[in-house]
Amino acid sequence: MDDKRLSNVRHQLVLAERERLTLDGVIHVESFDDQEIVLETELGGLVVQGEDLHIKELNLETGNLLVQGYITSVEYLGDSLGKKSKGLLARLFR
Numbered sequence: 001m002d003d004k005r006l007s008n009v010r011h012q013l014v015l016a017e018r019e020r021l022t023l024d025g026v027i028h029v030e031s032f033d034d035q036e037i038v039l040e041t042e043l044g045g046l047v048v049q050g051e052d053l054h055i056k057e058l059n060l061e062t063g064n065l066l067v068q069g070y071i072t073s074v075e076y077l078g079d080s081l082g083k084k085s086k087g088l089l090a091r092l093f094r
Helices: 003-007 081-092
Strands: 012-016 020-024 026-032 036-041 044-059 064-076
Touching: 012 064, 026 044, 026 064
Parallel strands: none
Antiparallel strands: 012 020, 020 064, 026 036, 036 044, 044 064
């Protein structure tokens, strides 16, 4: 990733005791349920998986998100969700 681009990115992930996840740099929440949250951050797509997940706070103006529940995995997709979603939808509606 380009150093110039990274200097403008504000993204932070803090996981406390696998039960409280705080994220900065959230752009969009694509989908969520009590087992999975799919969102886009300033550094690309992110999938949070777990049990009994709840979005306690979400402010897209400041890019802040607070998730509570038992978190089993956090995975960066490495690409924009918009590109992935658009490709999937395009394939479905051919």
